[in-house]
Amino acid sequence: MDQVTPLNRWVEIGRLEDIPKRGARVVKTDAGCVAVFRTFEDAVYALEDRCPHKNGPLSDGIVHGDAVTCPLHNWVISFETGQAQGADEGSVRTFPVKVENGALFLDTGRVLRSASVLSAA
Amino acid sequence: MSEKLVVIGAGMASGRVLEELFEAAPGRYSVTLFGAEPRGNYNRIMLSPVLSGEKTYEEIITHDADWYSAHGVTCRFGERVTGIDRDKKVVFSDAGETPYDKLLLATGSDPFIIPAPGHDLPGVLTYRDLDDTNAMIGAAAKPGAKAVVIGGGLLGLEAAAGLKMRGMDVTVLHLMGHLMERQLDAAAGYLLEKELKGRGIHVHTRANTHEIVGSDKVEAVRLDDGTEYEADIVVMAVGIRPSTGLASSSGLMCGRGVHVDDAMVSSDESVLAVGECVEHRGLCYGLVAPLYDMAKVAAQTLAGHDAAYTGSVTSTKLKVTGVDLFSAGDFAEGEGREEIVLRDPTRGVYKRLVIEENKIVGVVLYGDTQDGAWFFGLLKDKTDIAEMRETVIFGPSFAGGAPVDPMAAVAALPDDAEICGCNGVCKGTIVQSIQSGAGDLDAVRGGTKASSSCGTCTGLVEQLLAVTMGDAYAAPAAKPVCGCTDLTHEDVRRIIKAGKITSMAGAMQECGWKTSCGCHICRPALNYYLLSDFPDAYRDDPQSRFVNERNHANIQKDGTFSVVPRMWGGITNPKELRAIADVAERFDVPTVKVTGGQRIDLLGVKKEDLPEVWRELNDAGLVSGHAYAKGLRTVKTCVGTDHCRFGTQDSTGLGIKIEKRMWGSWTPHKVKMAVSGCPRNCAEATCKDIGVICVDSGYEVSVAGAAGMDLKQTQPLAKTETEDEAIDLIVAFTQLYRENAKYLDRPYRWVEKVGMDWVRARVVDDLEERLALVARFDFSQSIYQTDPWAERAEEQQSRQFRPLADLTLQAAE
Ligand code: SRM
Ligand SMILES: Cc1cc2nc3c(=O)[nH]c(=O)nc-3n(C[C@H](O)[C@H](O)[C@H](O)COP(=O)(O)OP(=O)(O)OC[C@H]3O[C@@H](n4cnc5c(N)ncnc54)[C@H](O)[C@@H]3O)c2cc1C
Ligand code: SF4
């Protein structure tokens, strides 16, 4: 199903129930912290854990629908696009994450690649 | 000569395969049908009406003796197949061997039984076949008998409703937060629970079964939290497991179910499988619609034709008379998904469509399921709904038409249509009152009583004002809570109180929320209103709290946190100071500061260190100072009679008493207090939410001050002679504020709205009301006065503060 290219690197990071519904947990990577969110209806998303406004930790925000409100100044960031909603402008990177039999997998290949893009830039 | 087909399991799937097979290839097989139940095929899903007494067993038989003999089926009912020898191609039963050319497995599922102590006591039943049903009917015959149903899914609820109709006293225990959580979202689950409770069925959600109690038969069920429910029978309806024992012991490939390919053939080409016992493309099904699709394909395969089963999309209805509920597809939020929500609180209707790329992918309907089939059709056919996006939720009769105008709907109502259910006011009365001069909502409320009780009809009354007065009507400027609703905070509080609503989903439904899950503005407010009005019945939702209250520390601009332990009345001692110093050193706390609230702030603590920091502070007797809370913050004091030459009373002691009584309480906004020992007022009591100035003759209690963005001097509430009375006044004032203020209004803002006279009338003049307020405050404290730090320092909870995973090492590999 999932295309396995050498660049994809799915790593098990925990179980779905480790994250509260409408909550988040952080995964530390060499490319910085990734916030893994779980919605009320058990969809999961992974976003860079740094608000585009002033680096607020999105993992500490309030989750509603498929967005999170930053805990520092209430920007609303969409899980789907990583874009700030409404009048605010900015975006964070989103990463592939999936659930298989209750286990969570993060595509660290993508996380690290985006880091190398960053450091190359 | 015909080939020998042996069928194991005389259930719904095999019945359908045989029908299809005799049509596709008449005479090709001579069939032997084994069934463990002592009867032939019947419509299992209709056991629920049999249980409730709405049907008899005879009415649900699908294949009778005549049908079997007409098709030459050898019936071996009451005979369980115990083994298969695939090399010899025989099956074993008590009566010996039976040979086959083709074998069809249709063994269905087995009910799952929670392995709690006592699960094997007599009186513990499952709900799968006619014998189970008859056992339940038998138990219900005893007058006053009690049933506990474990499992609030489809089966459990049908069992509960049936047993209730048979006169039993029924309790449903459900592990999750809302009923049928796999088919319903929280809003629909709330409506369902309300309906069942209305029928007298007790529903206990988040119920973890600890033990089934009884010596030689079932007597009660005990939960993890200690609650006990008496029971004459316990019905376990917590789930099913594909029945694969026979298949796996004969070496057929099995996962959760018997593996089959698209032709319904197992890993042995002579063996087919259908129904609930199979796993197809990784999925197991628990409903009949997929079985019928599978049966068709299995029959074609047996007849030698090519056919492929590619999976099914399922929908669910609950077969409880009078409950209209429909669910289909996937209603989770997800990437690129949007939702359309329609709620009609007065009719108890909730409809939600989940849309992805202009196609319906999920449907949840409650209260009005008329359009279920139509939505399901759009879902299965993946119809593009872009054209009718605006109106699709109104169903096929509106689809493609102009968007409905709510005003037109109200205008079209007859004069005798009831608008306000609480006070029985109909449209005509309201219109008349408007025509004779009532120009706004309050006037209509005053004149007719409409909308003055629970408030759900406020929207309708406003529409009537608009329709009747036309342009002359200026809609009220009242600000709605947020974009999720048109109601104001005051409306929402009133509806929650009047409707005795004790869940977030319930509040959103009864107030007609326009989103399914709210937002960061309304959820913290709703969470507060619910926990303040119903401290026992409502369960605090940490995910609906702002970061500081969720993490019990103040977030800093760099994402670290500050930690402020309580120092009762500003008094501390060497042991506490040493603990604070030790923590500051051990955790490299960058800043230690004395706050303006007479205590010490440790600033810059890393989130993952919080539980450890708290544990160490706890060990020295320090608890959370709630410096982050919409709740009681500090009670500042001065040194008072203990040391000061001007002191008139023990201001420090009183401050400590107040803080010990009131810490841990949640309030609409933060509450700060101070007690000064004389009018020199060193504790700055006259700019606090509540302040006490001690004088020779007693205590002057004043309220509604502030020294933040607004500077307000407190206003006198009352003067008392004793400390105890002063404390009663303070507690009663706080409770009145808790019960009535809008979320995020400080006391001074709230008092500006209701007036000091209104407050004094309740807190000072009406002694009975004062004591009632105090009692309600204390009741809430009995639940909420706990140290959140101690709870979160426990392993279970402290994990939430640590990273889920640390991949920095792995990534370096
Ligand atoms: C730590 C402290 C400053 C200090 O170093 O002394 C402080 C720090 C904060 N105050 Fe304060 N206030 C502190 C005493 C005060 C006082 C003085 C007092 O309590 O006597 C006031 C004026 C009195 C009053 O509240 O009326 C005060 C008026 C505010 C306000 C304005 C409130 C208002 O209604 O106008 C805010 C904003 C808010 O709460 O919405 C605020 C908000 C804050 C927040 C929580 C801002 C935030 O949301 O992050 C600051 C948190 C800093 C942190 O990370 O810890 N702080 N703040 C004081 C903690 C007292 C304590 O021990 O709990
Ligand atoms: C009370 C109730 C209400 C339901 N309501 C609905 C509904 O509203 N909608 C819906 O879609 N679905 C409903 N279902 C589910 C539906 O009934 C099942 O999906 C369907 O019956 C499965 O068919 P099956 O043939 O796979 O299994 P079954 O119908 O269970 O048949 C399997 C048969 O095989 C027999 N058997 C097992 N092992 C052996 C063996 N070794 N030897 C001989 N015989 C054996 C069993 O005794 C059983 O009779 C309901 C189920 C129940 C119990
Ligand atoms: S005065 Fe302003 S900056 Fe200073 S602590 Fe209070 S909120 Fe923060």
Ligand code: FES
């Ligand atoms: S840092 Fe997120 S809103 Fe300011």
